[in-house]
Amino acid sequence: MITYGYSVQEGSDHFVNLADTVMSNFALAGSPGTFMVDIVPVLQYLPKWLPGMRGYWKTMASWRKETELMFDEPYQFAKAQFKNNGIVPSLVSLLLESEISCTDEANIKLTAGSLYGAGADTTVSANYSFLLAMTLNSSIQAKAQEEIDKVIGNSRLPTIADRDNLPYINALVKEVFRWNSITPLGMPHRVIRDDIHKGYFIPKGSTVIVNAWHLLHDPDVYADPLSFNPNRFLGDNPERDPRKIVFGFGRRICPGICSAYFGFTDDSDVIEGLNLADTSVFIFCALSLAVFNVSKVVRDGVVVEPICEWETGVVSHPKDFECSIKPRSAKARELILMEEDSLK
Numbered sequence: 140m141i142t143y144g145y146s147v148q149e150g151s152d153h154f155v156n157l158a159d160t161v162m163s164n165f166a167l168a169g170s171p172g173t174f175m176v177d178i179v180p181v182l183q184y185l186p187k188w189l190p191g192m193r194g195y196w197k198t199m200a201s202w203r204k205e206t207e208l209m210f211d212e213p214y215q216f217a218k219a220q221f222k223n224n225g226i227v228p229s230l231v232s233l234l235l236e237s238e239i240s241c242t243d244e245a246n247i248k249l250t251a252g253s254l255y256g257a258g259a260d261t262t263v264s265a266n267y268s269f270l271l272a273m274t275l276n277s278s279i280q281a282k283a284q285e286e287i288d289k290v291i292g293n294s295r296l297p298t299i300a301d302r303d304n305l306p307y308i309n310a311l312v313k314e315v316f317r318w319n320s321i322t323p324l325g326m327p328h329r330v331i332r333d334d335i336h337k338g339y340f341i342p343k344g345s346t347v348i349v350n351a352w353h354l355l356h357d358p359d360v361y362a363d364p365l366s367f368n369p370n371r372f373l374g375d376n377p378e379r380d381p382r383k384i385v386f387g388f389g390r391r392i393c394p395g396i397c398s399a400y401f402g403f404t405d406d407s408d409v410i411e412g413l414n415l416a417d418t419s420v421f422i423f424c425a426l427s428l429a430v431f432n433v434s435k436v437v438r439d440g441v442v443v444e445p446i447c448e449w450e451t452g453v454v455s456h457p458k459d460f461e462c463s464i465k466p467r468s469a470k471a472r473e474l475i476l477m478e479e480d481s482l483k
């Protein structure tokens with residue numbers, strides 16, 4: 140919706156399926172060492188017909204095709220919608236409002252595709268971790284709901300404007316970012332010139348990989364790091380804000396956390412409310428807590444323990460787990476239905 144002004148279809152959605160395929164390819168391509176050419180770059184110059192090379196190039200050609208479709212098809216949808224004057228405000232509709240050249244069009248397509256590709260999967264991973272954490276920690280869920288009930292009541296849904304008044308929810312969102320490292324090894328960076336870091340010589344061309352998982356689970360920084368505990372970010376001595384790590388580092392830091400452009404340094408705080416990524420996760424958590432109870436599934440009188448493990452890959456998701464999501468009350472059900480109606 141933000142990128143293309145498009146409402147995702149429930150069940151199976153063509154554009155989402157396309158993006159999922161490309162993100163799975165990306166997860167493999169982005170993990171250094173998946174292909175021999177990552178380790179021996181000279182292999183890229185070998186003829187494509189050589190035995191052993193054909194399969195590789197065939198895979199690359201089909202991945203390229205899928206990537207082009209992911210960038211092109213939703214863009215063409217948004218463009219057609221724009222031309223038919225049925226404008227739903229989106230990144231693409233805003234960019235199409237002025238006269239554009241072919242180069243502009245290629246840039247809009249790539250910008251929109253990057254926003255969706257890089258922003259959706261990562262945010263979804265955080266949202267799933269939140270649901271898993273709530274399934275496993277009913278007392279933390281109850282405490283968060285108590286804060287929402289006290290500050291917002293039950294006659295309306297929380298909004299982004301409520302954020303400053305919800306310290307416990309803010310701490311919970313930080314803990315969602317920390318507990319599951321969404322990108323456990325960040326993104327590989329290439330060193331563009333020789334460097335010396337803390338006495339270590341790093342030659343130009345080296346690939347540098349950050350161990351984000353360790354930084355977020357370092358027992359010297361986070362007490363009992365494997366447990367989900369929002370309290371670690373409250374009080375007089377809060378533990379390190381994980382958002383300083385989860386969005387990467389340097390000039391290629393995630394643009395979804397735009398305080399990068401406002402001098403985000405080690406000492407400054409993330410500017411809440413200005414960041415698409417952080418804000419999306421906050422509002423998902425706050426809305427869910429306001430209207431739903433998330434709990435373990437009980438089947439035939441037996442409690443089903445959810446699987447608490449994560450997939451590997453550039454973007455790590457919780458493995459499929461079972462949970463029960465039910466409206467908290469009749470009033471909550473009413474609010475959900477009103478919200479659904481307003482989207483029609």
Ligand code: HEM
Pocket residue numbers: 253254255257258259261262265321322325326385386387388389390391392393394395396415416417420
């Ligand atoms: C919880 C959500 C998100 C997480 C954890 C996340 C994390 C990251 C990380 C670790 C990187 C690599 C940074 C580096 O190279 O050091 C990155 C890059 C990127 N992110 Fe995000 N991201 C999230 C949401 C978003 C959103 C909502 C957008 C949409 C604007 C977005 C767009 C991008 C893009 C375009 C890049 C590539 C930047 C570049 O290479 O110059 N991300 N993200």
